Amino acid sequence: MTTPTVRGSDPAQTIANTPDDADDAPRPHVVVIGAGFTGLSAAWELARRGARVTVLEADPEVGGLAGTFEVQGERLEKFYHHWFTNDEHVNDLVKELGVSDRVVYRPTRTGMYFANTVFRMSSPVDVLKFTPLRFTDRLRLGILALRARAVKDWKPLEALTAEEWLIRLGGREVFRVVWEPLLHGKFGPFASSISAVWFWNKLKLRGGSRDKTGAEMLAYYRGGFAALADSLAEEVTRLGGAIYTNRRATGLCVHDGAVTGVETPSGTVAADAVLATTSLPIFADLVGPHTDDQYVESLKAVDYLANVCLVLELDRSLSSTYWLNVNDPGFPFVGVIEHTNFEPASTYGGRHIIYLSKYLPEDADLFRMSDDEVLDYCVPYLERMFPEFRRSWILAAHVWRARFSQPIVTRHYSRMIPREDTPVSGLHLTTMAQVYPEDRGTNYAIREGRRVGVRLAEQLLGAAQRDGAGATATV
Numbered sequence: 001m002t003t004p005t006v007r008g009s010d011p012a013q014t015i016a017n018t019p020d021d022a023d024d025a026p027r028p029h030v031v032v033i034g035a036g037f038t039g040l041s042a043a044w045e046l047a048r049r050g051a052r053v054t055v056l057e058a059d060p061e062v063g064g065l066a067g068t069f070e071v072q073g074e075r076l077e078k079f080y081h082h083w084f085t086n087d088e089h090v091n092d093l094v095k096e097l098g099v100s101d102r103v104v105y106r107p108t109r110t111g112m113y114f115a116n117t118v119f120r121m122s123s124p125v126d127v128l129k130f131t132p133l134r135f136t137d138r139l140r141l142g143i144l145a146l147r148a149r150a151v152k153d154w155k156p157l158e159a160l161t162a163e164e165w166l167i168r169l170g171g172r173e174v175f176r177v178v179w180e181p182l183l184h185g186k187f188g189p190f191a192s193s194i195s196a197v198w199f200w201n202k203l204k205l206r207g208g209s210r211d212k213t214g215a216e217m218l219a220y221y222r223g224g225f226a227a228l229a230d231s232l233a234e235e236v237t238r239l240g241g242a243i244y245t246n247r248r249a250t251g252l253c254v255h256d257g258a259v260t261g262v263e264t265p266s267g268t269v270a271a272d273a274v275l276a277t278t279s280l281p282i283f284a285d286l287v288g289p290h291t292d293d294q295y296v297e298s299l300k301a302v303d304y305l306a307n308v309c310l311v312l313e314l315d316r317s318l319s320s321t322y323w324l325n326v327n328d329p330g331f332p333f334v335g336v337i338e339h340t341n342f343e344p345a346s347t348y349g350g351r352h353i354i355y356l357s358k359y360l361p362e363d364a365d366l367f368r369m370s371d372d373e374v375l376d377y378c379v380p381y382l383e384r385m386f387p388e389f390r391r392s393w394i395l396a397a398h399v400w401r402a403r404f405s406q407p408i409v410t411r412h413y414s415r416m417i418p419r420e421d422t423p424v425s426g427l428h429l430t431t432m433a434q435v436y437p438e439d440r441g442t443n444y445a446i447r448e449g450r451r452v453g454v455r456l457a458e459q460l461l462g463a464a465q466r467d468g469a470g471a472t473a474t475v
């Protein structure tokens with residue numbers, strides 16, 4: 001299936017018309033804004049605990065940043081996606097939904113493009129063979145990875161930038177060759193202010209997703225990540241919840257300091273509680289008219305980068321590497337990800353799938369180019385990187401853009417994270433900008449969504465039982 005089941009009456013009507021409301025004792029109604037993994041996980045926990053749930057999603061499909069499109073009848077992520085073997089919250093979820101058989105674990109080959117050459121970087125032995133560094137620096141690079149993974153208490157790292165910490169651990173030359181281009185490629189103007197905590201997390205996660213030989217193993221969901229989002233959405237609707245796609249929340253209704261509903265272009269949805277899972281700038285616009293400027297400013301203090309992914313369907317493979325870090329500041333993208341070196345090309349009718357990814361400020365030229373311009377801009381770089389590559393190999397090209405794709409984690413980020421309970425009673429906020437010290441990812445979206453769903457259900461249903469009516473309860 002490509003779209004989730006949508007149940008329930010139109011949310012523009014009053015919630016008293018939802019099918020579940022036939023019960024004698026009305027149950028509290030929670031509106032969740034956003035049907036990414038955070039929103040769906042929260043809705044699932046709320047629905048299975050007896051709350052009435054309506055999810056409003058602006059996009060035509062559920063899945064959020066992990067959403068998909070079709071290639072040869074098969075769903076493929078708009079933005080490359082995999083899990084790490086240590087992503088425990090995803091594993092728990094797929095087990096509970098009874099869909100573990102769709103998760104596949106596979107070894108992946110990682111590489112680094114540096115000085116016009118592709119170096120393999122999949123295992124500790126590859127690091128020792130990385131000739132752009134002197135042998136002593138290769139050892140330092142290997143030891144750096146081990147030392148980073150040994151860090152258990154991240155709090156002292158809060159005061160350091162990634163640059164300061166990486167130089168301290170591995171020296172200037174390792175930083176110059178390996179880390180600096182990656183930091184600049186990924187974070188552009190923010191590179192020098194990125195927190196050591198963010199980088200520590202990346203090293204820890206990626207370094208922990210390995211088999212006994214030290215080779216990297218990653219996980220994928222057959223049918224694409226959105227197929228898992230669909231399973232969650234189906235569970236929500238089976239439990240009586242309603243999910244509306246193409247339904248953007250445009251405002252909030254607040255009375256006497258408590259949220260009472262969500263405005264959409266087709267009317268207002270009444271609510272006892274609202275959980276927003278959108279990016280902070282979108283939430284700031286929704287909540288702005290109902291709170292003071294200081295709160296709105298605190299939401300806007302977290303910067304985000306946008307992302308552009310050019311997805312190419314090729315008639316043949318580009319290389320044998322799955323994940324190629326581009327450590328060349330002259331190149332406009334930070335990664336070349338050959339997805340079909342992970343999930344076989346046969347899944348996509350024999351087509352080989354390449355992602356070219358670039359994080360960038362939303363006012364950057366590349367973000368504003370038309371799809372054809374993005375393709376024309378990127379192809380010459382691909383030709384330089386892979387001299388045998390010909391444009392005629394491209395069978396189809398797709399360009400996907402996400403405005404709020406990566407929160408910028410700077411020093412002392414813990415002081416910037418907004419609280420889950422907002423100044424408006426009954427209005428809650430759970431987003432990927434709050435998973436710190438972890439970085440955004442579906443694993444943490446699921447963890448946080450489930451946690452807040454349980455918490456709100458306990459508060460609301462407890463209140464409903466105590467009061468004997470949930471319709472006016474707020475938390």
Ligand SMILES: Cc1cc2nc3c(=O)[nH]c(=O)nc-3n(C[C@H](O)[C@H](O)[C@H](O)COP(=O)(O)OP(=O)(O)OC[C@H]3O[C@@H](n4cnc5c(N)ncnc54)[C@H](O)[C@@H]3O)c2cc1C
Pocket residue numbers: 033034035036037038039056057058059062063064065066079080081082083247248249250277278279282307309357402405406431432440441442443445
């Ligand atoms: C390029 C890229 C690569 C990634 N790779 C991986 C990976 O390999 N593995 C991994 O686990 N994670 C990866 N991620 C991250 C992962 O996709 C996200 O962390 C995760 O999906 C976040 O889920 P979420 O529900 O918190 O947010 P989102 O997915 O952003 O969901 C928020 C939802 O809210 C909706 N929305 C926004 N405004 C409104 C409104 N006003 N009304 C109604 N709905 C609204 C949006 O349309 C969206 O569906 C990647 C992300 C990017 C950008």
